[in-house]
Amino acid sequence: MARQRGTDFSSVAIRLFGYFFIGLFALFCLLPFLLVLGTSFTAEKSITLHGYNLWPKEFSTFAYKIVFENPGLIIGSYGVTLGITMIGTTIGLFIVAMTGYSLQRPDFPYRNRISFFIYFTTLFQGGVVPFYLIMTQWLHLKDNYLAVLLPGLMSPFLIIMMKSFVTSIPHAITESAKMDGAGDFKIFTKLILPMTTPALATIGLFIALGYWNEWYNAMLFLSPDLKYRPLQLFLYNVVTSADFIKNSSVSSNVQPRDMPLESMKMATAVVATGPVILFYPMVQKYFIKGITVGAVKG
Amino acid sequence: MCVPAILFFAVMSYLPMPGLYLAFINYNYSAGIFGSEFVGFDNFKFLVTSGALWKLTFNTIAYNLAFIIFGNILQIGIAILLNELRKKWFKKISQSLMFLPFFISFVLVGLIAYNILSYDFGLLNGILKSIGWEPLKTYSNPTIWPFIIVITFLWQSTGYGSIVYFAAIMGLDSEIVEASEIDGANALQRIRYIVLPWLKPTFIILLLFSLGGILRGNFGLFYNLVGANNTALFDATDIIETFVFRSLMNNFNFSLGSAVSLYQSVFGFFIVITANWLVKKVSPENTLF
Numbered sequence: 001m002a003r004q005r006g007t008d009f010s011s012v013a014i015r016l017f018g019y020f021f022i023g024l025f026a027l028f029c030l031l032p033f034l035l036v037l038g039t040s041f042t043a044e045k046s047i048t049l050h051g052y053n054l055w056p057k058e059f060s061t062f063a064y065k066i067v068f069e070n071p072g073l074i075i076g077s078y079g080v081t082l083g084i085t086m087i088g089t090t091i092g093l094f095i096v097a098m099t100g101y102s103l104q105r106p107d108f109p110y111r112n113r114i115s116f117f118i119y120f121t122t123l124f125q126g127g128v129v130p131f132y133l134i135m136t137q138w139l140h141l142k143d144n145y146l147a148v149l150l151p152g153l154m155s156p157f158l159i160i161m162m163k164s165f166v167t168s169i170p171h172a173i174t175e176s177a178k179m180d181g182a183g184d185f186k187i188f189t190k191l192i193l194p195m196t197t198p199a200l201a202t203i204g205l206f207i208a209l210g211y212w213n214e215w216y217n218a219m220l221f222l223s224p225d226l227k228y229r230p231l232q233l234f235l236y237n238v239v240t241s242a243d244f245i246k247n248s249s250v251s252s253n254v255q256p257r258d259m260p261l262e263s264m265k266m267a268t269a270v271v272a273t274g275p276v277i278l279f280y281p282m283v284q285k286y287f288i289k290g291i292t293v294g295a296v297k298g
Numbered sequence: 299m300c301v302p303a304i305l306f307f308a309v310m311s312y313l314p315m316p317g318l319y320l321a322f323i324n325y326n327y328s329a330g331i332f333g334s335e336f337v338g339f340d341n342f343k344f345l346v347t348s349g350a351l352w353k354l355t356f357n358t359i360a361y362n363l364a365f366i367i368f369g370n371i372l373q374i375g376i377a378i379l380l381n382e383l384r385k386k387w388f389k390k391i392s393q394s395l396m397f398l399p400f401f402i403s404f405v406l407v408g409l410i411a412y413n414i415l416s417y418d419f420g421l422l423n424g425i426l427k428s429i430g431w432e433p434l435k436t437y438s439n440p441t442i443w444p445f446i447i448v449i450t451f452l453w454q455s456t457g458y459g460s461i462v463y464f465a466a467i468m469g470l471d472s473e474i475v476e477a478s479e480i481d482g483a484n485a486l487q488r489i490r491y492i493v494l495p496w497l498k499p500t501f502i503i504l505l506l507f508s509l510g511g512i513l514r515g516n517f518g519l520f521y522n523l524v525g526a527n528n529t530a531l532f533d534a535t536d537i538i539e540t541f542v543f544r545s546l547m548n549n550f551n552f553s554l555g556s557a558v559s560l561y562q563s564v565f566g567f568f569i570v571i572t573a574n575w576l577v578k579k580v581s582p583e584n585t586l587f
Contacts, residue, residue, distance in 0.1 A: 019388065022379055025376065025392075029395050029399055051423065052414075052416075103300065123567050124567050125559070125563055127555065127563065128546055129552050130314035134313050134317065139309075212403075216517070216518065262419060280394075281394065288461055291462060
């Protein structure tokens with residue numbers, strides 16, 4: 001970063017404009033979150049009368065009470081999402097790391113062909129219809145959590161990112177390990193993995209975030225008969241279906257007309273998004289690293 | 299060591315490709331793929347004569363162009379302004395806030411939009427009513443949707459996108475900047491003659507990449523903002539991905555959906571090849587293949 005001594009009029013003017021504009025845009029990014037949070041703590045009556053507001057006109061935790069009244073469903077959803085995220089991230093990370101590393105080795109003869117094989121999938125796709133048929137009629141994954149876990153394991157983008165990260169490891173190191181008689185796999189687990197910890201953290205976080213926010217494959221392959229569905233799909237159902245609310249009202253002994261419909265949607269959203277927002281400050285720097293490395297192929 | 303990844307892409311990406319044969323038949327579930335009647339290009343004929351294909355292509359490309367143009371202008375502007383700021387804490391906090399929307403699911407994005415736009419309770423109508431204006435019937439009025447979708451897109455992706463440009467500015471040699479100051483360049487001249495030219499290669503590469511994907515729509519964004527069945531808005535908001543999805547989940551017209559996907563992949567492929575050829579011309583070290 002250039003240290004300007006800029007004290008002339010134009011520099012000061014630009015700086016002032018920068019504070020103003022960036023401050024405004026940052027607020028614009030934050031406000032919707034506050035809106036959801038505020039609405040979730042607003043009494044339903046007040047929403048019906050005055051609409052949504054940033055600041056609860058009439059504070060109430062009733063929506064949360066209803067959401068947690070019957071905690072089985074939401075805990076189950078949490079369990080499903082956590083399980084898929086942990087298992088998927090572990091497997092995916094290992095495969096992405098292996099692939100990225102081997103595609104980076106100059107002594108690997110099929111390197112370019114395999115790279116193209118992977119990259120080509122971003123150019124030409126079968127679209128969702130054949131994909132759906134393969135997943136349901138060929139692999140028989142309808143209503144199986146694997147239908148959510150498998151597609152999220154890896155992406156060409158992450159493999160390219162890993163490749164760029166591995167570039168920084170000098171080839172001489174692996175060469176000398178080879179001389180000492182270490183096998184490829186051993187070199188990878190004992191040498192490469194420990195040397196690329198920040199890269200692994202970055203890629204693992206990208207995969208994990210993908211799983212946490214995954215709703216598309218869940219919506220395609222998991223039918224409503226399934227009791228526990230991933231968190232975002234659970235949220236989607238709360239947001240879009242009146243049936244869900246009716247069911248909750250039956251189980252919580254609240255008259256349907258007294259159900260805090262609107263604030264409940266927001267409370268569910270807060271519960272489903274909370275962990276991401278809480279973790280976010282700690283992991284932000286890894287994402288920034290990944291975007292910087294992966295954006296323009298190094 | 300590449301075997302698991304090869305297997306993965308073979309099953310997830312390559313196996314469905316022959317499935318595009320669906321586009322040339324009149325798919326009938328009970329007869330199966332090979333038992334269904336072969337109809338050649340009839341599905342495409344229907345898509346062209348009904349005007350659907352033109353509409354979908356136009357919407358997909360127009361939205362993507364708006365995303366690319368406004369997205370890049372905003373990202374570059376924010377990266378440059380961030381670089382001008384002095385107060386570290388302000389930079390840190392504002393960057394974090396701008397990056398935040400990237401971390402949430404599209405389901406929540408859709409809910410937030412509803413929170414603001416809903417006719418009965420939306421924040422927007424609350425404000426309009428309080429200043430004595432008529433409330434807007436957003437969800438039945440197609441004309442304002444392009445603005446809503448573009449603004450939502452910018453809200454979600456600007457922080458993410460500006461990171462790349464900001465990182466590029468960080469790589470700018472401070473000596474050049476100092477020399478320009480000694481020569482009496484003011485801030486605007488510094489930005490115009492040093493920073494912007496420095497960002498040009500990054501911009502061109504990113505631009506060509508996004509042009510390569512100009513026929514690919516952002517399904518999650520459109521589906522969650524507009525909803526699955528809001529036909530009143532489809533003229534202004536239907537893109538290739540949402541149309542194909544409905545042909546699979548609502549209308550069960552697998553053949554029509556596949557025909558659109560095939561058209562998208564074939565054309566998209568030519569666009570990418572062209573974009574890549576352009577990248578080769580501009581900066582040979584950044585080509586993909």
